[in-house]
Amino acid sequence: xxxxxxxxxxxxxxxxxxxxxxxxxxxxxxxxxxxxxxxxxxxxxxxxxxxxxxxxxxxxxxxxxxxxxxxxxxxxxxxxxxxxxxxxxxxxxxxxxxxxxxxxxxxxxxxxxxxxxxxxxxxxxxxxxxxxxxxxxxxxxxxxxxxxxxxxxxxxxxxxxxxxxxxxxxxxxxxxxxxxxxxxxxxxxxxxxxxx
Amino acid sequence: xxxxxxxxxxxxxxxxxxxxxxxxxxxxxxxxxxxxxxxxxxxxxxxxxxxxxxxxxxxxxxxxxxxxxxxxxxxxxxxxxxxxxxxxxxxxxxxxxxxxxxxxxxxxxxxxxxxxxxxxxxxxxxxxxxxxxxxxxxxxxxxxxxxxxxxxxxxxxxxxxxxxxxxxxxxxxxxxxxxxxxxxxxxxxxxxxxxx
DNA sequence: CCTACCGATCGGTAGG
DNA sequence: CCTACCGATCGGTAGG
Numbered sequence: 001x002x003x004x005x006x007x008x009x010x011x012x013x014x015x016x017x018x019x020x021x022x023x024x025x026x027x028x029x030x031x032x033x034x035x036x037x038x039x040x041x042x043x044x045x046x047x048x049x050x051x052x053x054x055x056x057x058x059x060x061x062x063x064x065x066x067x068x069x070x071x072x073x074x075x076x077x078x079x080x081x082x083x084x085x086x087x088x089x090x091x092x093x094x095x096x097x098x099x100x101x102x103x104x105x106x107x108x109x110x111x112x113x114x115x116x117x118x119x120x121x122x123x124x125x126x127x128x129x130x131x132x133x134x135x136x137x138x139x140x141x142x143x144x145x146x147x148x149x150x151x152x153x154x155x156x157x158x159x160x161x162x163x164x165x166x167x168x169x170x171x172x173x174x175x176x177x178x179x180x181x182x183x184x185x186x187x188x189x190x191x192x193x194x195x196x
Numbered sequence: 197x198x199x200x201x202x203x204x205x206x207x208x209x210x211x212x213x214x215x216x217x218x219x220x221x222x223x224x225x226x227x228x229x230x231x232x233x234x235x236x237x238x239x240x241x242x243x244x245x246x247x248x249x250x251x252x253x254x255x256x257x258x259x260x261x262x263x264x265x266x267x268x269x270x271x272x273x274x275x276x277x278x279x280x281x282x283x284x285x286x287x288x289x290x291x292x293x294x295x296x297x298x299x300x301x302x303x304x305x306x307x308x309x310x311x312x313x314x315x316x317x318x319x320x321x322x323x324x325x326x327x328x329x330x331x332x333x334x335x336x337x338x339x340x341x342x343x344x345x346x347x348x349x350x351x352x353x354x355x356x357x358x359x360x361x362x363x364x365x366x367x368x369x370x371x372x373x374x375x376x377x378x379x380x381x382x383x384x385x386x387x388x389x390x391x392x
Numbered sequence: 393c394c395t396a397c398c399g400a401t402c403g404g405t406a407g408g
Numbered sequence: 409c410c411t412a413c414c415g416a417t418c419g420g421t422a423g424g
Contacts, residue, residue, distance in 0.1 A: 027309065029225040033419060045420080046393045054419065084390055110306070113223065131364075138389075147389050153370060154380040155389060157361030164360055165353030168327075174349060184350040192388025193334075193343050193351060194280055229403060241404080242409045250403065 012050045015040050019057045020103040028058055028111040058111060059119050065101065065108045066126055069093075073133055083141030088186050090134065091159060095182045098166040106167055131156050159189055208246045211236050215253045216299040224254055224307040254307060255315050261297065261304045262322055265289075269329055279337030284382050286330065287355060291378045294362040302363055327352050355385055 018039045022031045033054055037044040051057055072093050076086045097105045112123050134156045141147035162185065169176070214235045218227045229250055233240040247253055268289050272282045293301045308319050330352045337343035358381065365372070 025309075027223060027225060029223060030310065032417075034417085043394060045395080045422095048420070049393070087389065113221075114226065127364075141389075145391060148383065148387060148391050150384055150389065151372070151376070151380050153365075154361075154372070154377060155384055157364055158358045158381060158384050161361035161363075162354045162358040165350075165357035167357075168323075168353055169349075176347070176350070180347070181350060184347050185354060187344065188346055188351055188354050188385070188388075190389050191344060192384075193283065193337070193346065193386050195341060195344050196392055228401075230401085239410060241406095241411080244404070245409070 015047060015050055016057055016060055017103075020061050020107055023058065023061070023111055024103045024106045028107075028114045055116050055119075058107070058114060061104050062108045062112050062115060062119075062123060065097070065104050066123065068097070069130065070126070073130060076137070077133075083137050083144060083146050084190065086137050087134075087141070087159070088190060090137075091163075091186050091189055092182050094160070094163045095166065095185055096178070098163050098170075099178045099181065102170055109164060131160070134159070162189060211243060211246055212253055212256055213299075216257050216303055219254065219257070219307055220299045220302045224250075224303075224310040251312050251315075254303070254310060257300050258304045258308050258311060258315075258319060261293070261300050262319065264293070265326065266322070269326060272333070273329075279333050279340060279342050280386065282333050283330075283337070283355070284386060286333075287359075287382050287385055288378050290356070290359045291362065291381055292374070294359050294366075295374045295377065298366055305360060327356070330355070358385060 015036070019031070019036055022036060022039060026035075033047060034044045037047050040047070073090070076089060079086075081089075112120075115123055131153075135152040138147065138150065138152040138155050142149055142152065166181070169181070211232070215227070215232055218232060218235060222231075229243060230240045233243050236243070269286070272285060275282075277285075309316075311319055327349070331348040334343065334346065334348040334351050338345055338348065362377070365377070
């Protein structure tokens with residue numbers, strides 16, 4: 001029984017794994033359950049022994065990743081490191097997510113709009129809180145005179161979205177190590193382009 | 197005849213205008229021709245008196261904007277301004293596109309994957325050349341010692357994708373003027389977050 | 393996990 | 409610009 005549970009869970013995970021890759025490539029609405037079934041190696045109808053609906057797959061992908069982002073951000077909360085260091089950690093975390101969990105992360109970013117209610121509202125609310133916490137870190141940094149007088153809201157959006165550029169990098173054949181990528185993005189977003 | 201031509205063209209433009217808003221909101225595959233027809237105020241079948249296919253609408257939206265981006269970038273080409281000033285102009289241009297032509301620009305960025313061949317390949321090729329030209333500007337700035345020693349490819353992706361954050365800003369009710377937005381993003385991406 | 397099949401909806405056409 | 413309608417495909421279910 002425990003074994004059967006485990007077996008079933010892992011098949012479900014396999015379906016979600018394949019779905020994530022396809023949702024990223026073609027988008028959620030353009031991916032059919034028949035395409036997915038073929039990628040998994042079973043008939044479309046058989047998918048429903050493991051999952052409840054197409055929507056459920058998207059929900060699992062999105063909220064798993066969103067949860068990991070929230071956990072990371074909260075880990076920065078009561079530490080005594082500087083605001084700059086917190087933002088650096090945030091950038092590194094997102095670059096790593098993009099590089100190590102490319103399909104899931106990209107699906108969260110690009111396909112969350114196709115979440116049905118109440119998941120859609122749930123996600124946008126979570127995202128708003130996430131942004132607000134980062135804004136608070138930046139606002140503190142500005143007040144501390146650690147940071148230039150930027151608008152925290154704008155800086156937060158810039159940081160969070162800049163990681164999306166890695167989507168193109170991933171498609172291209174460029175050989176850049178994860179560490180180089182991380183360092184470059186941290187330097188650019190924290191120290192800027194212009195030499196002083 | 198000339199008048200009829202003009203009238204027909206403007207109705208087509210109206211259809212594309214509405215389509216752009218819907219493609220942005222719900223994505224290209226999730227927007228049906230019946231939804232679009234309703235937004236336009238006619239029956240679905242009547243759309244085909246003005247456009248050839250659903251795909252054609254996407255093509256028009258994407259390549260109009262892509263063309264404007266190319267024209268701007270080429271305008272920077274033989275001017276004698278510094279690399280930093282060129283990049284500043286590039287950032288301001290993209291922020292303005294995002295603010296003034298929000299639907300079209302967002303559709304280009306998010307929905308180009310749904311272009312059919314040969315348009316899909318055409319777009320990715322154009323985009324690659326576009327990125328390479330910006331890389332060249334940054335590489336020159338690094339060589340000049342105008343800029344910090346960043347990897348041009350990574351810096352280019354960071355700049356181009358950071359504008360995508362404005363998608364969230366647009367949805368939110370935040371009152372930030374276009375000029376403030378532009379200045380903040382230019383400062384962040386060029387001078388960085390950290391105070392020296 | 394399969395075969396067989398459902399009602400709904402899709403992009404698009406015929407003909408007026 | 410409409411009515412009427414096409415074949416294809418969609419997500420999902422029944423029953424085994």
